[in-house]
Amino acid sequence: MLIDVKYLADKREEFHFCEKIELPRGNYMMDIVADVTGVVFRRDLSYVVECKVKTVLNLNCDLCLSSFETKLDFDMDEIFAEEVSPEEEIWELSDKTIDLMPAVIANIILNLPMQVLCSDECKGLCPKCGHNLNDGDCGCDRGYINPQFEKLLTLFNDD
Numbered sequence: 001m002l003i004d005v006k007y008l009a010d011k012r013e014e015f016h017f018c019e020k021i022e023l024p025r026g027n028y029m030m031d032i033v034a035d036v037t038g039v040v041f042r043r044d045l046s047y048v049v050e051c052k053v054k055t056v057l058n059l060n061c062d063l064c065l066s067s068f069e070t071k072l073d074f075d076m077d078e079i080f081a082e083e084v085s086p087e088e089e090i091w092e093l094s095d096k097t098i099d100l101m102p103a104v105i106a107n108i109i110l111n112l113p114m115q116v117l118c119s120d121e122c123k124g125l126c127p128k129c130g131h132n133l134n135d136g137d138c139g140c141d142r143g144y145i146n147p148q149f150e151k152l153l154t155l156f157n158d159d
Contacts, residue, residue, distance in 0.1 A: 001100035003040055005047050005093070012041040015051075021101070023108060032057060034104055038076075046081035046090065053104060059116045063124035064132050074111045078103045 001017045017036045022029045038051020054073045061068060080093040091103055123133035131138035145153070 003098040006096040061118035
């Protein structure tokens with residue numbers, strides 16, 4: 001995802017990329033296809049990239065561990081410059097070429113949900129046998145109370 005800005009004066013240049021990206025996900029790399037459409041223009045000594053990123057991610061539910069696909073669509077606005085200070089949130093460009101790939105990867109990671117759920121009604125796994133409760137009840141008695149915490153139940157008893 002390279003954008004050449006050598007001859008970009010005071011105009012806006014449109015771009016479109018549809019590329020395969022290796023996204024770090026825990027201890028492994030996840031292959032996804034990112035569709036990036038937007039514009040780049042010059043502002044003072046920097047270049048502004050405004051774009052829309054669309055991708056489909058194959059994730060595992062945090063509750064039931066089932067694999068599912070989810071769409072991720074978001075807007076991305078980034079600034080690129082040749083001289084960058086560590087205090088500013090500006091991406092570095094070299095040889096008048098913007099490499100959009102690191103910015104897209106960083107924004108995909110930032111836009112991932114904190115808790116990944118296959119559905120809002122996900123019931124998770126049985127804590128006793130590990131059965132996926134979305135597929136039906138397993139029949140385990142989940143009313144077990146740890147004897148160490150049994151006394152705590154009497155604290156809120158209003159008899």
